[in-house]
Amino acid sequence: MKIKVLDNILKANNKIADANRELFIKNGNFVINLMSAPGSGKTTLIEQTHKSLDSALKIGVVEGDIETSRDAERLDRLGIPVIQLNTGHECHLDANMVSTALPHIDLAAIDILFIENVGNLVCPAEFIIGEDAKVMILSVTEGDEKPLKYPLMFHESKVCLINKIDLIEHTNFNLEEAKSNAKSVSPHINLMPVSATTGKGFDVWVDWLKSSFEKEIKSRKEN
Amino acid sequence: MKIKVLDNILKANNKIADANRELFIKNGNFVINLMSAPGSGKTTLIEQTHKSLDSALKIGVVEGDIETSRDAERLDRLGIPVIQLNTGHECHLDANMVSTALPHIDLAAIDILFIENVGNLVCPAEFIIGEDAKVMILSVTEGDEKPLKYPLMFHESKVCLINKIDLIEHTNFNLEEAKSNAKSVSPHINLMPVSATTGKGFDVWVDWLKSSFEKEIKSRKEN
Numbered sequence: 001m002k003i004k005v006l007d008n009i010l011k012a013n014n015k016i017a018d019a020n021r022e023l024f025i026k027n028g029n030f031v032i033n034l035m036s037a038p039g040s041g042k043t044t045l046i047e048q049t050h051k052s053l054d055s056a057l058k059i060g061v062v063e064g065d066i067e068t069s070r071d072a073e074r075l076d077r078l079g080i081p082v083i084q085l086n087t088g089h090e091c092h093l094d095a096n097m098v099s100t101a102l103p104h105i106d107l108a109a110i111d112i113l114f115i116e117n118v119g120n121l122v123c124p125a126e127f128i129i130g131e132d133a134k135v136m137i138l139s140v141t142e143g144d145e146k147p148l149k150y151p152l153m154f155h156e157s158k159v160c161l162i163n164k165i166d167l168i169e170h171t172n173f174n175l176e177e178a179k180s181n182a183k184s185v186s187p188h189i190n191l192m193p194v195s196a197t198t199g200k201g202f203d204v205w206v207d208w209l210k211s212s213f214e215k216e217i218k219s220r221k222e223n
Numbered sequence: 224m225k226i227k228v229l230d231n232i233l234k235a236n237n238k239i240a241d242a243n244r245e246l247f248i249k250n251g252n253f254v255i256n257l258m259s260a261p262g263s264g265k266t267t268l269i270e271q272t273h274k275s276l277d278s279a280l281k282i283g284v285v286e287g288d289i290e291t292s293r294d295a296e297r298l299d300r301l302g303i304p305v306i307q308l309n310t311g312h313e314c315h316l317d318a319n320m321v322s323t324a325l326p327h328i329d330l331a332a333i334d335i336l337f338i339e340n341v342g343n344l345v346c347p348a349e350f351i352i353g354e355d356a357k358v359m360i361l362s363v364t365e366g367d368e369k370p371l372k373y374p375l376m377f378h379e380s381k382v383c384l385i386n387k388i389d390l391i392e393h394t395n396f397n398l399e400e401a402k403s404n405a406k407s408v409s410p411h412i413n414l415m416p417v418s419a420t421t422g423k424g425f426d427v428w429v430d431w432l433k434s435s436f437e438k439e440i441k442s443r444k445e446n
Contacts, residue, residue, distance in 0.1 A: 037261040037262060038260040038344045038365055038369060038372070038373065039260060039362075039364060039369060066345060066372060066373055066374075066375075067373070068368075068372050070371070089345075089349070091345035091346050119260070119373075120314065120343055120344070121261045121342065122289060122312075122341070122343060139262075141262060141364035142261055142262025143262045145293055146261060149289060149293070149342075150261065150289055150290070151289075152312075166393075167364070167393055167394075170389075
């Protein structure tokens with residue numbers, strides 16, 4: 001019974017995700033569902049990505065948070081188009097919540113739309129919201145065993161940014177162990193050590209963004 | 224309709240939580256529902272607490288994780304009685320899950336039972352599981368604004384341990400700002416800066432544990 005209810009919820013969600021996706025395709029957006037634990041550095045990553053892209057691609061953001069609009073205000077101060085969603089008691093974004101934000105953002109003026117999910121390593125991975133790719137952040141202060149403890153999110157993500165690499169010497173985080181754990185639950189995941197505060201490693205991440213954007217837009221034109 | 228379903232779920236949960244609590248009272252257990260984001264140091268905190276208590280009080284642990292039994296194995300190696308719960312897709316423990324673990328642990332041999340919840344700052348705060356107190360960890364690497372972004376967990380917790388204080392100089396975490404944010408959503412919360420790796424600040428935490436245990440056991444005898 002419980003499974004059937006969940007099944008129906010996911011079916012309804014996927015229908016709305018398809019409608020979101022149509023809108024993204026119409027507007028030429030490459031869309032990233034950005035997920036991580038609380039405090040892993042999602043907003044700082046978007047700030048540093050904006051800086052590293054240096055206007056090569058225009059980004060926009062849908063900010064998901066239980067409460068407050070602090071993250072949206074940070075991005076707004078940098079001139080990034082952003083709309084805040086407050087989920088209240090919901091621990092994740094679903095396609096319907098995202099759909100309510102979209103009329104309030106000028107999608108036609110954006111190349112890459114980041115949808116910053118609620119800080120949570122569990123439920124956000126269960127819902128598609130119309131994205132081209134799920135991307136996650138694991139910060140080194142969280143521990144190298146996290147892929148084994150939260151396998152679904154690693155499994156669903158095309159990229160895992162290993163953030164706060166500047167702090168690694170102060171932790172017992174083993175980078176090779178983390179990579180091997182991530183590959184064991186998600187063999188094709190792209191692992192990118194970065195520091196969102198210093199910008200270290202962002203050349204690889206920005207290259208991935210640019211080539212994924214171009215590949216996706218090209219493939220849409222061919223279809 | 225949605226609210227009614229949730230309401231019924233919580234009512235059923237609370238009934239089982241009452242039954243768990245009866246068992247805890249019968250066995251003289253003081254029970255802590257330990258919550259935090261993933262990687263904030265819940266298991267390390269229990270290890271250091273065990274060391275700092277130095278047999279003054281006997282602890283036991285119910286370990287909640289989506290997957291793996293790594294944390295339970297760590298505690299077992301220290302001789303701490305522990306039972307692992309794997310929640311699969313569930314992002315929190317509820318009273319029923321906890322009730323399934325209790326027959327497998329010798330409660331009569333334990334003074335303080337830690338129930339280590341799934342790493343998540345949202346849903347664990349919504350469910351009582353029969354505990355005397357909710358205690359949470361915020362680590363300095365997560366940021367000082369977290370009380371404002373996840374207010375329910377701070378509001379429900381009697382104690383917030385501000386962990387990884389040994390890393391504070393490498394972050395932009397402002398301790399006074401964090402305390403003020405926590406007090407603004409939870410005026411009576413006890414804030415305790417600690418380092419679970421070095422043991423710094425554990426005198427205050429262990430004093431709180433001992434006095435809360437004694438007070439609770441005394442009050443049960445009077446009733």
